[in-house]
Amino acid sequence: MGKILGKLLAFLLFIPMLLGVFGSCDKTPPKTGTLMDFVPEDALVVFKISNFETLQADIEANSLLSKFDNTAPYSFFSEKKALLKNLHPASQSLLCINKLNDSLSAYTFISKQTKNLFQIDSLKNKTIETLQLDEHSFQRITIDKEIAYSAIIDSVFVVSSSQQIIQEILKGNTERNDTFKKVFNLPSTNGFTALVRGNKITLNDSTKVDFTSWSALDVAISPEAFSATGITLATDSIPQLLNVFEGQVPQQNDVSGLVPTDALGAVSFTFNDAETFQKKLRNFRGEKEAVKTTGIFGSVSEVGSIQLKDETAIFIKSIDASLTNDALARFVTSKSIFREIEISSFSEPQLFKQTFSPFINSGTANYVFQLDNFFVFTENESTAEQLISSFQNNNTLKNASYFESTAKDLSTASSLLIYKMQGEFSEDISGFFNSKSSAGIKDISFDKFPLAALQFSFDRNFAHVTLSCKEAGATAKSVSGKVSEKFNLNLESVLLTNPQLVDGNYGSSNVLVQDIANKLYFISESGKILWTKKLGSPILGKIETVEIAGRGDKQIAFATNDAFYILDRNGKDAKGFPIKFKDKVTQPLSVFDYDNNRNYRFVIVQGKDVLMYDKYGKTVKGFGFNKAKSNIAQSPVHIRMGNKDYIVVAEENGKLNILSRVGKTRVSVSKNFNFSEIPVAEEDNSFVVITKENTKERISQDGKVSSQKLDVGNNYWFAILGNTKVTLDDNLLRINGKLAELPLGLYTKPQIFSINRNSYITITETQEKKVYVFDKNGELLNGFPVYGTSPASMGEANPKNLVVKGEDNSVVYYIID
Structure with a gap:
């Protein structure tokens, strides 16, 4: 603008x-x-x-x-x-x-x-x-x-x-x-x-x-x-642009929900009578002939542009998207689909310049796509994808922590609204200094002033004006400001597993994911594929991070249907691995570190059989529980209460085995349970089983059982990690007892991540493809939800990293500021 x-x-x-x-x-x-x-x-x-x-x-x-x-x-x-x-x-x-x-x-x-x-x-x-x-x-x-x-x-x-x-x-x-x-x-x-x-x-x-x-x-x-x-005040004695808004009722400006937080600025102008507004603009330009718009703007109330680093995008906001779609239909041809949003070519790239000059002078509206009631036009298809990503991730001006204080100064509706972002008003000011000081002003930092807003609202023969520019102070800095997409990486094939962040050396976090060809990808924080490894079958469950050498060098451990792997950070097999099996592995790998001294015990389940290995790939001979009476229903878990270690093995016949480190029965449980998928957990120094009938069974350390029928739906989930307890009942998410009511939808199981003594909970709505992240107090982190189609994984070493599946073959990596 x-x-x-x-x-x-x-x-x-x-x-x-x-x-x-x-x-x-x-x-x-x-x-x-x-x-x-x-x-x-x-x-x-x-x-x-x-x-x-x-x-x-x-x-x-x-x-x-x-x-x-x-x-x-x-x-x-x-x-x-x-x-x-x-x-x-x-x-x-x-x-x-x-x-x-x-x-x-x-x-x-x-x-x-x-x-x-x-x-x-x-x-x-x-x-x-x-x-x-x-x-x-x-x-x-x-x-x-x-x-x-x-x-x-x-x-x-x-x-x-x-x-x-x-x-x-x-x-x-x-x-x-x-x-x-x-x-x-x-x-x-x-x-x-x-x-x-x-x-x-x-x-x-x-x-x-x-x-x-x-x-x-x-x-x-x-x-x-x-x-x-x-x-x-404007005058009628000479043409002045403000007068084109005469007779127009200021409409609501919603462009803040569309502008990416890394944009340089935006302009929004509104009208309630498109025909009269265009006529006044033609008069201002000294034109007599009308531009044929085929009714495109008849259902539009807000138009404007978004200044990005490399180009300027144009937008219109419709009061009836179906009417606008019908008016655009003859000018668009479908080109591609990005995150379920159709991107089409637009055959009238000069239309906006011809119609709305001098507000819009861009003649490169080559592509168009729709986001809610917005229709956005860009020069390049890649820019369209960037804007779609920012919108779906809520990485827009409206969601920025500093926007609220500026918005309080502004009216919700205006004739003309101008945003300048990233301190980009410095060049505007510098043009008014002489040559010596113009050079010097470029050395001045405006980083603490992320947004300046100017608003005009026409009223009879004058306009109300509001200008606001505020420093992003300590309050804004103390909360998470935004979520930015670091990379969106397309792989060769459709993903088989959900992307997972694993701790790397020196505090880094890397992405591991497997595709349907059973190829395992190891991806850096910058989106570079560091190595791939072809596996014989799918990985079962979660990939674990271990440190078997004790020198700060970390490895990854996991099981497939036919093998147990430990790989170093270069994708090389650790000495003694992989261990191949003739019989099928039936549960994900369990890793126990009883005393947090890296003297790991790795547990493999094959039907009824339990195999325990040390970090060298040798069988642990002192473990006496080798075979259950029925197939094992869940991966065995290690629970520590006080100074006692328990290994818990649940069987499909309902028997709950609570064992010592050496595999002997430590707690005798007489009652059988109809185990669900929810793992056996520890709560208040008791073992907790959630059955398929949604009964909560508590087993004390001396084997006494108490039952509680839960008044919950069929999609109930229970998870606990340390002092953080999470339950999900349809769309009712409770974190340490605090209710966070989510929009109605289909949700993945909530996951808890313990990072730097803080707990974070991730959950994904799979229909709207929205990823939510909450803290242990039940507060949604600023900038969420973001786009994603799978359960999200957070880096154990760094809470500012999150990875999730995007399209069928894509990995999306986010940075949380």
Whole structure:
């Protein structure tokens, strides 16, 4: 959308700003002696200041404005401080900025003359000369080589850095425009008001158009933010872009739900009568012929553009998506499907430029896709995929932690809304500095100001204006800001297993996944396939991370239907592995580390048989439980209560074996259970079994059994890890007793990950393909849900990593900021 926002930010730095009007030819000298009568002709901005000294302190304390202390020529509160610091007005004062040429500006200060207004008698390094202009006299004041010119006219004190300006004021050549007088006399309860002359604004980095005449903005400055609210007026004497919104009722702006958080900015404009709006735009452009839009925009209420790093996307928001789809049908041809979203080619790439110029000047709307009621047009298919990913992952401006505080300043509906992101208003501002300071401004960091917003809402013959720019402070930094997609990797074949993050060396997390060809992939954090290994059959259950050498080098361990593998980080078999089996392995691998000393015991189940191996691949001969009486229903688990170790083996006939380390019965259980898929767990120093009948059976350490019938549905799940307990009953997720009610849907089993003494719970809704991550307090992490089609895995070494299946053959890797 160009540089309108940067210029509005710039006026707070006493820089010529974006809006303009022609002055009248009335040269009658003022007689009233009011401050307004001494405003110099062609002033670009006039500040009405209630407390001049307080304003100086506020500007110096503001974390954005203070960055410009050393820039020229508009740093009047720094370079001109020798003079301005000696001004002590007792009532309202004006500070006016005039642009003398492309590289030089001048200030003019106006206030009622009082005894203590300007006292320089005690100053050293000063000279005062009296000059004459016709019947008027004025003074040239030099303080520390800084020169200014002053006069007292009708009890009003005027001082300017320009001799030419002070002479024109003495002649009566001051700002006489009627529109200026209107905005000057508007009531204000604020101590700092900016009256800003309109001029040509830059749209789409190239086209300059007249936008409005004069604006009156009440400015609020705090150490971490500044904002402005007020009105702006356009004139009918010349075409001005603001007037195209006349007669249009401002509509709701929803583009924040579409703009990726890594975008550079966005523009949204709205209308309730598309035909009238387009007609006014044609009149503004001086066109007579109407562009044939075949009704595309008749069901549209919001249009705009999103500035990305490499291109600009265009969007329209429909109030009836079916009507818009019908209108677009003749211009689109299906090209591809990405994450179940159809991307089509669009045969009228110039349509938006022809219809909405100068708001939109892009003629490269080559592709189109639909997200809810939004229809988005991009130059490249890859950009379409990026926007779809960001939208599905909720990685959009609306979900950013810093957006809420800015949104509070804005109306939900407006005529024109402009976002500038990533501190990208710096280049807009720099264009108003001379060549030396333009180079210097690029060294200023705006990272702490991720969003600035400017909003216009047309109302009768004027528009309400709101500007907001806030620092992302400590509150925003203390919560998870967003979830970003690091890579989306397509593999050769459809995935067989769910992608899993495993701990790597030096705190890294790598992805392991197997495809339907039984090929195992080991993928780096950056999305590079480090190695693959062809296996004989599918991996059973979870891949475990072990450290059999004890030197910090980690390995992966898992079982397939016919083998037990331990691989190093290069995909090489550990010594003594793999162990091949003639009989089928029937349960996932169990790994026990009784004393956390890496003296691992690996348990393989083959029907009724239990085989235990050490880390060298040797059979553990001291383990006495070799065979059950019926097939084993679950992978054996190790449970520690106090200083006692228990190995729990559940059989299909209902028998629960609770064994010691050496495989002997440690707890005798007389009752049989109809085991479900939920593993036997420990809760409150008791063994817990959830049966297929949804009965919760508690077995004490002396073998006593108590039963509780659970009032839950058929999709109930129970999981516990350390002090974190999670249950899922249809869409009712409870984490440590706190209810997190999910939208109705089909959910995967919740998984608990213990990371750096914190617990995280992941769960995926498989119909809408949304992945949720909660903390142990039952709070959804900021930025979720994101796109995914399988249970999600979090890296044990780093809580900022998450991996999930995307399309049938793709792995999606997320970073949680």
